[in-house]
Amino acid sequence: MRKKIMTLAARIAASIAIVALAIFVGLEIFLGLYNPVETSLALMYEHEQLLTINGMIFREESYITSSDDKVLDYSVSDGEKVSAGDTVAMAYKDSEDADTGKQIEELQRQIDTIKSNSTVNDYYVLDLDSIKKDIVEALYGIAGVCGESGVGDLHRLTEDISGSVTKKQAATGAVLNFSEKISELEREIGELKDSISVSPISVTSPEAGYFFSQCDGYENAVDVANITSMTAEDFRNVVPSEVPDDAVGKIAKSYEWYYLFTADRATAQIFREGGSVELRFPTSGASSFPAYVDKVNYTEEEALVVLRCDYMSDEYAVARNQTVQVVTQRTEGLFVDSSAIRINDGITGVYVLVGVEVKFRKVEALYSCEEFVIAAADGDSDSLRLYDYIITKGNDLYDGKLIYRQT
Numbered sequence: 001m002r003k004k005i006m007t008l009a010a011r012i013a014a015s016i017a018i019v020a021l022a023i024f025v026g027l028e029i030f031l032g033l034y035n036p037v038e039t040s041l042a043l044m045y046e047h048e049q050l051l052t053i054n055g056m057i058f059r060e061e062s063y064i065t066s067s068d069d070k071v072l073d074y075s076v077s078d079g080e081k082v083s084a085g086d087t088v089a090m091a092y093k094d095s096e097d098a099d100t101g102k103q104i105e106e107l108q109r110q111i112d113t114i115k116s117n118s119t120v121n122d123y124y125v126l127d128l129d130s131i132k133k134d135i136v137e138a139l140y141g142i143a144g145v146c147g148e149s150g151v152g153d154l155h156r157l158t159e160d161i162s163g164s165v166t167k168k169q170a171a172t173g174a175v176l177n178f179s180e181k182i183s184e185l186e187r188e189i190g191e192l193k194d195s196i197s198v199s200p201i202s203v204t205s206p207e208a209g210y211f212f213s214q215c216d217g218y219e220n221a222v223d224v225a226n227i228t229s230m231t232a233e234d235f236r237n238v239v240p241s242e243v244p245d246d247a248v249g250k251i252a253k254s255y256e257w258y259y260l261f262t263a264d265r266a267t268a269q270i271f272r273e274g275g276s277v278e279l280r281f282p283t284s285g286a287s288s289f290p291a292y293v294d295k296v297n298y299t300e301e302e303a304l305v306v307l308r309c310d311y312m313s314d315e316y317a318v319a320r321n322q323t324v325q326v327v328t329q330r331t332e333g334l335f336v337d338s339s340a341i342r343i344n345d346g347i348t349g350v351y352v353l354v355g356v357e358v359k360f361r362k363v364e365a366l367y368s369c370e371e372f373v374i375a376a377a378d379g380d381s382d383s384l385r386l387y388d389y390i391i392t393k394g395n396d397l398y399d400g401k402l403i404y405r406q407t
Contacts, residue, residue, distance in 0.1 A: 037394035037403055039353055042384055045335035047367055047374050050280070051270065051326040055261030055305075056238075057319075058227065060253045061219040064211075065246040066091060066203045071098040072248055073105075073200075078212050081255075082205045088249060089213075093198040101200055104192050107185050114182060209251040215243045216320050219250055224258065228295040232262045232304040259291065259307040259324065268303035270328055271296050278327035279309065288327060331367040333374040334384055340392045341373060344399070350384060351391040351399075358401040361388060 066072075070091040076082055092098040205211065217240025222230070259279075271277060271293045280288040295306040340350045341363065349362045361384040364376040375384050384390070391397060 037353065037391050037397075039389040040337060040340070040392050042334045042336070042352075042375075042386055042388040042390055044332065044377065044386065045374060046330060046332045048327050049329040049331075049367075051267070051328050052323060053261045053263065053326060054321070054323050055259050056218075056321055057257055057259055058218070058222045058224060059257045060224045061212075061250045062207070062253065063215065063219060063244060063247040064088060064203065064205060064249040064251060065244060066201075066248045067246055070201070071095050072203070073098045073101050074213055074249075076211050078214070080211050081209070082211050082251070083208045084205060086205050087202045088205050088211050089203040090200040091203055092196075092200045097196045097198065097200065100192050100196055104189050107189050107192075111182055111185050203248055205251055207251055207253065209253045210255060211249060211251060213249045215247045215250055217241045217243050218320055222260075227258055227260070228306055229297075230260070230304055230306070231297050232299055232302050235260055235262060235304050256308060256310050258294070259309065259322070260304060261324075262302055262304055264302055265298065268296050268298065268305055270326070271305050271307075277307070279307070280325040280327065282323060282325060329367075331374045333366045334377050334386065336363060336373040336375050336384070336390060337392050338368075338370060338372055340390050342397075351394070351397045352384070353389040353391055353403060356402050358391065358397055358399060358403060360399040361385070 066089075071094055072089045072091055074089045076086070076088050082088060090098075090101055092101055218238070219241075221238050221240055273293050273296055276290050276292050278288045279291045289309065289311040291307040291309040291311075293305070294308045295304075297304045297306075336350060342349060342351060342360075344360050347360075347362055348365070349360050352359050352361050362379060362382050363373065363384050364379055365373045366376055367374040377384075377386055379385075394403075
């Protein structure tokens with residue numbers, strides 16, 4: 001009997017030992033496989049290296065003058081192209097007459113909008129999808145303008161919506177009679193004209209070019225014809241002249257303008273005469289445009305760089321002094337967080353997760369900084385590839401390790 005009890009106890013002990021061993025082995029396997037890691041997808045990324053410089057804009061400019069000491073209401077925007085004889089402003093006796101003149105202009109625009117959009121004879125009026133798209137885009141534009149401090153485009157966007165709604169009504173067969181509305185607006189214009197104490201005088205452009213309302217005295221400070229012969233010292237000696245009392249604006253005779261700045265010799269060598277660079281004004285967002293390197297005049301320690309550009313925009317055209325970003329290099333490749341970079345047997349690379357297995361992939365850095373690396377995307381089969389799962393966080397990583405899951 002005692003022998004049977006011993007045998008039973010031995011069996012129980014053996015069973016417990018087997019279960020414990022199974023739990024231990026299972027736990028070891030589980031812990032080996034269940035080793036959560038964090039990953040990021042290898043995606044294409046374009047990185048730009050930017051050089052920020054400070055300089056001045058010069059053009060071939062001439063003053064627009066008016067002998068009448070009156071309140072001006074400008075008819076064209078800064079940077080807008082005008083022809084010789086075009087009206088650029090109306091000179092009123094006082095601010096009250098000027099305000100009345102603006103009301104007249106607004107009413108006349110309403111009449112022009114109604115007349116141009118109230119007919120169904122034009123093919124574009126019949127395109128309902130296009131009309132609806134125009135309305136939606138204008139609404140989004142108004143929402144964007146209202147979310148910003150400036151409202152310069154609000155008037156134009158409101159006119160766009162009004163015109164598009166009129167087109168939609170006409171295109172859908174609505175019976176529209178605008179004669180009464182036009183007559184009403186014309187009566188208002190007549191009454192406003194009668195209320196003006198002195199008829200305004202038209203200020204015209206003496207020549208064709210691009211109009212600017214602000215004068216700063218630098219209009220004739222630099223001879224554009226000889227601008228490429230200037231040195232850094234010449235540039236520092238440029239000073240503004242006194243603006244004539246009768247100046248009411250200016251005309252840039254050509255769409256070309258020059259951007260001048262000084263730089264040390266190392267920086268100046270980025271700019272090669274006869275070549276081109278990409279410029280970007282920080283205020284204009286991500287849009288960039290080409291500029292041509294007309295001249296780099298070196299002295300002992302520095303150089304004057306003369307860039308020429310034929311891109312005209314009212315976003316920056318008013319200010320003489322401008323901060324500009326130059327795109328010195330553009331690198332495209334796979335984005336890799338610097339924390340994922342590893343050195344394995346002297347080879348730089350990253351660990352990636354392929355299914356449940358860890359693999360080491362080589363990385364050829366095209367660009368690197370403290371935060372990230374841009375890696376070549378056209379390497380061999382052992383290199384990092386597009387859409388690989390890069391392991392950015394994990395413990396005890398090695399080639400061939402099995403990972404139960406990823407997070």
